[in-house]
Every structure is written in C-alpha cells, then in structure tokens.
Amino acid sequence: MTVETAVYVNECGLPLNAIEWLETHHRSKAPEREQMIRDLDLKKGSFVVDAGxxxxxxxxxxxxxxxxxGRILGVDIATExxxxxxxxxxxxxxxxxxxxxxxxxxxxxIQHEKADVIFSANVSQYLPDPAATFAAMAPYLKFGGRLVIKDIDFGTMRFSNIDPGLQTRVFQARERWERERTSRGYAFEDSWVGSKLAGYLRAAGYEDVQEKRYCIVRSYQLPDDYRLYLQGIADWFVCEDAPYLSGKDVTDWLQCFHDEHHNVLDQKTFLSEETEFVVSGVWNASASS
Ligand SMILES: C[S@@+](CC[C@H](N)C(=O)[O-])C[C@H]1O[C@@H](n2cnc3c(N)ncnc32)[C@H](O)[C@@H]1O
Known part of the structure; x- marks a missing residue:
C-alpha cells in the first residue's frame, strides 16, 4: 500500500485539508461539533468571522x-x-x-473593531506562531469581542485494542517529525496544539480565557464515516516516510486499520478516544489604544 496516496492534501499543500476529507471528518464528529457551537451561546444577531x-x-x-x-464572513487562503x-x-x-x-x-x-466573534476551527495546528496570529486578529474584534479557537490534540488519542507500545512509538515518532518537518521543506503542523491553546490566547493578550474539552469516544460498530476518518488519520500518522518509525512498526500500524481479516476496527473490543479543545478569550482593548 502506498501511504502517500492515502493522505489528503489541499491546494495549499496542507495535509488532511482536501475538501472530501474535511467533509468526512465533519460528519464523523457531527454530534460533538453541534454541542461545541451550542456551548458557545452566541448572541442572536452577532457578526461572526469564520477564520480558515x-x-x-x-x-x-x-x-x-x-x-x-446575524452575519457570517468565511475567510480562507484556499480558493477551491x-x-x-x-x-x-x-x-x-x-x-x-x-x-x-x-x-x-x-x-x-473587514475594518477594525467590527466582529463580535472570530471563530476558527482546525486551523491553529497550521500556525507557526499561534500567539502572534491571535494577536494580529484581535484588532478586528469589537471591544469585549471573543476569539474562539477549536482544535485537536493527538496527545489524547487512544485505541483500546492496539498494542500500547506500538501506539506510543507511532505517536512519539509523529510528534518528533512535526517538530522537524519544516526544516525539510514541509509546511508547519502541530497536531498536539489543543492543550496549548489557552496559553497562546493569554500570551496574545486575551482575557477571561476559558477552555472546554470534548472527549470523542466511539466503539464497535463504527459508523462508515468514523471508520474512514480513523483510516485516514492512521495513514497520515505514518506519511512522509515516517522517518522516526521502523518499517515493521509502519506495516503493523497500517495493518491494524486496513487488514481485511484482523482489522482492529471490526473487533467487538474496539474503542477509540480523542479529546478536542475549544478555547475562547475576550478582547478588552481598543484597536487604537
Ligand atoms: C483543516 S482545514 C479546516 C477547515 C474548517 N475550519 C473546518 O473545520 O472544517 C484548515 C483550513 O485553514 C486554512 N488556512 C490555513 N492557514 C490559513 C491562514 N493563515 N489563513 C487563512 N486560512 C488558513 C486552510 O486553507 C484550510 O481550509
């Protein structure tokens, strides 16, 4: 199996950003994403920028x-x-x-001090300096406006029926590769960003920073979308030649998710866990101050 062909890249060269993949990801976590938006308790009539x-x-x-x-302005760097x-x-x-x-x-x-809320989901993982970007977005918020950042943290991912040693080696190898991949010409990525977001918002000058965690648990029998999501994520963990993982670990890992006869996703003992973070902060400074 060629791993590179299974990883979904968008026109900006960002992995796991291709439209079809994002749709699968969205559908597979629909209940949690609906809850995240309900929990924001957005005011009726708000102007929201969906950044990225x-x-x-x-x-x-x-x-x-x-x-x-209300009004929504969606902003992105990808035309498609x-x-x-x-x-x-x-x-x-x-x-x-x-x-x-x-x-x-x-x-x-938009002009400064116009947005009630800037919402940004699954984008901070691509920001080389998140605190600087969050600070640059602040002047567009009204006084007392809110920045809301939602993102993943693969440090929270667990599978019940995969050898814990193999999981640790795969996750550690990917985390190490993410720290080094920009020096090899790849775009920046930090898939461990979720638990760091509150610190970045505070460093950017936001006040009343609040973090909410959403634990996403799925067990046997998996809905088709979630199965596809996990297979895509599994491929992505070992893409770009997985320089810090042995060939045997790469094969064993892929077999867990793609084997026709002994697939962990088809076992009654299967359970996966992942926590996503929604962090918000209030901007209490004027753009001109
Ligand atoms: C993983 S996708 C998430 C899309 C959407 N927010 C969602 O959750 O389905 C990340 C998006 O952020 C966009 N993006 C990345 N860096 C950006 C930047 N600096 N400015 C604007 N958009 C950016 C990418 O083009 C991509 O569409």
Whole structure:
C-alpha cells in the first residue's frame, strides 16, 4: 500500500485539508461539533468571522446559533475551499447572511473593531506562531469581542485494542517529525496544539480565557464515516516516510486499520478516544489604544 496516496492534501499543500476529507471528518464528529457551537451561546444577531472556514462546514451551525439577523464572513487562503463553501450554502435559507472571501487570518477583509466573534476551527495546528496570529486578529474584534479557537490534540488519542507500545512509538515518532518537518521543506503542523491553546490566547493578550474539552469516544460498530476518518488519520500518522518509525512498526500500524481479516476496527473490543479543545478569550482593548 502506498501511504502517500492515502493522505489528503489541499491546494495549499496542507495535509488532511482536501475538501472530501474535511467533509468526512465533519460528519464523523457531527454530534460533538453541534454541542461545541451550542456551548458557545452566541448572541442572536452577532457578526461572526469564520477564520480558515475551508469548505464552509460550520456555516449551518453558526447560522443557526446567530439567527436570521446575524452575519457570517468565511475567510480562507484556499480558493477551491471557498468556492465549495459558496456552492454548499447558496440555496440555504441563511444564504444572504453569509459571505466568503480570500484572505489570511492575520489580514481579515473587514475594518477594525467590527466582529463580535472570530471563530476558527482546525486551523491553529497550521500556525507557526499561534500567539502572534491571535494577536494580529484581535484588532478586528469589537471591544469585549471573543476569539474562539477549536482544535485537536493527538496527545489524547487512544485505541483500546492496539498494542500500547506500538501506539506510543507511532505517536512519539509523529510528534518528533512535526517538530522537524519544516526544516525539510514541509509546511508547519502541530497536531498536539489543543492543550496549548489557552496559553497562546493569554500570551496574545486575551482575557477571561476559558477552555472546554470534548472527549470523542466511539466503539464497535463504527459508523462508515468514523471508520474512514480513523483510516485516514492512521495513514497520515505514518506519511512522509515516517522517518522516526521502523518499517515493521509502519506495516503493523497500517495493518491494524486496513487488514481485511484482523482489522482492529471490526473487533467487538474496539474503542477509540480523542479529546478536542475549544478555547475562547475576550478582547478588552481598543484597536487604537
Ligand atoms: C483543516 S482545514 C479546516 C477547515 C474548517 N475550519 C473546518 O473545520 O472544517 C484548515 C483550513 O485553514 C486554512 N488556512 C490555513 N492557514 C490559513 C491562514 N493563515 N489563513 C487563512 N486560512 C488558513 C486552510 O486553507 C484550510 O481550509
């Protein structure tokens, strides 16, 4: 099996960012993602910027939360994702409340002090200096506005029926590779970012920083989307030649998720666990101060 072909890369060269993959990921965690947005308790009529919106998968959830008088601006650096977002939402009842624009997180295409909330999901893992980016986004928030960052942390991932030693070696090898991959010409990634987010928001000057953890547990029998999600993640852990893992570990690991006869995903003892982080902070400074 060629691992490289199984890892989904978008037009900006970011792994696990291809549209189809993001859709699978979104569907597979739909109940938790709905809960995350409910827990934000967004005010009706809010103006929300979805920073790094990708194919617009969070738009329906955000639109529901802010009601018919609210507005959403989705921003991303990937044109293909923005076109998909536009198409996905063009026939929806909230279509006139939503716009999508091409821009980086640090230079949002709005005036300062306009956004009630800046929401950003699964993007901070690609930021080489998250605190600097969060600080650069702050002037776009109204006084008292909120930055909400949601992301993964693969330090929290566990499988009940995979040899614990193999899991540790795979996770440690990937974490080490992520610390070094930029020096080999790959884009920055930190898939262990979730538990660091609160510190980054505080370092960027946000106040009243709050962290919420969502433990995502799935067991036998897995829904198709979650199965695909886990197979994609398993491939991704050992992509780019997995320089810090032995060939045997790579083979054993892939076999766990792809073997026709002894697949861990098909065993009654299967259980997976992963915690995602939603961290918010309030901006209490004026852009001009
Ligand atoms: C993993 S996807 C997440 C998409 C969407 N937020 C979701 O959760 O489904 C990350 C997205 O962030 C975008 N992105 C990465 N770095 C960015 C930056 N500096 N400015 C704007 N968008 C960025 C990518 O193009 C991609 O669409």
């Amino acid at each position: 919106c990708g194919p617009g998968l969070w738009t329906p959830l955000l639109a529901w939360a802010i009601g018919p008088r 994702a923005l076109i998909t977002a536009q198409q996905r939402n063009e026939n929806k009842r909230y279509r006139r409340q939503v716009q999508y624009k091409l821009a980086p997180l640090e230079q949002l295409p």
